[in-house]
Amino acid sequence: MSRGSPTTTSYAVLGLLSIKPWSSYELTQQMDRSLGRIWPRAVSKLYEEPKKLVDHGLARASTEQNGQRTRTVYTITAKGRRALATWLQHPGEGPVIEFEQLLKVFFSENGTKADTLATLLAAQGWARARCAESLPVGERYAEGEGLFPERLPELQLTSRFITDFYLLVLNWARWAATIVETWPDDPRQATYESEVIAETIARARRAVKDDKTEAGETRHVKD
Template sequence: MSTTPTLTTTSYAVLGLLAVRRWSTYELAQQMDRSLGRIWPRAQSKIYEEPKKLVRLGLAEASREAVGRRPRTVYGITPDGRQALASWLHVPGTGPALESEQLLQIFFADSGTRTDTLATLRAARAWADERNEDNLAAIEAYRAGTGPFPERTAQTMLVGGFLTEYYRLVASWAEWAAGIVEGWPEDPRAAQAPPTEMQRIDRRAHWPEQFGHE
């Protein structure tokens, strides 16, 4: 049985960072959290494993350097690593996977109370506001010319645009849902779905037609 390690999406994420510059494992873990944590969150323990695996596969190289009197190992991408990264980028990946405890609580709201549901919706709105504060700080940094890796602004902008729309969507949905739940009885089992809102969702579900899709 083969023991050759396989490349995961996280492997390619680390390769992508190594293509930007050389990093120590600590720096990689910090950068993964800072730049990719909102779109590809992973435990730091997994990040620490990846560079050595990439070295074994010949996709990264390790070298020793001194920081003051303290030596450390830094990792960089190899030509084979750049080729592997380019090959991965050539094939479109899978779409987003949505995971939300708050949505799960809304789905089962009929086992709780109207007050519980409103509290969850307020928390969802607060989450969107908080995340967008980080988003605004990043935008201001790039406006001021202090954003990291300015040579990659064209790529960063596209992801930032997605996150902006996502946070705005969550905030807008939370406000809309709270307005409906305000009209529920305290026992959600007796709540009714307003026909006008069902019709609104039906109309909005046909959004692909607005983009000329079949």
């Protein structure tokens, strides 16, 4: 009656258990607040996942009583810690993105200029809302009051990616809106700018060729 082999989601939950024991409700909350930004999972599945970990011997469950209510707390096992370490030995897959607003921009010619502008505005709003959610969390860490401060070496890396991703969405949507503003009302009559294409090609070319340059930090500091 053993369930299928552990998935990446299994390891995500196991990784949280490596920090401390969590109740299943707390796990869903914690995923929603942090990991869900880079590995989003439905709540129902988050309740199932720890049970699978227990089946595999990677975690233990204990039940607590609060009046008529029970709460299940999960704790990582030594086998779980070893499994996590083994999982970390393989680099994992690159990012997968699903961007519905961009999909709509891709098919703009089937709608109106106003549709496209509204979509780009919504993308901007999305990015800002994400940053607005992140800010107080970051500020709490800066004040020395964030959760699990011993994890800040990792958190500084992951939060930088997440924030920059939001900024990418925001800046792209703003830039794209300046272009779509110049479109005629019928998107089918829009024209493109060869310099935009050329700039995009130049950026991709630099990435492919920049194998030898360790300029990452310089670039980031100077932004």
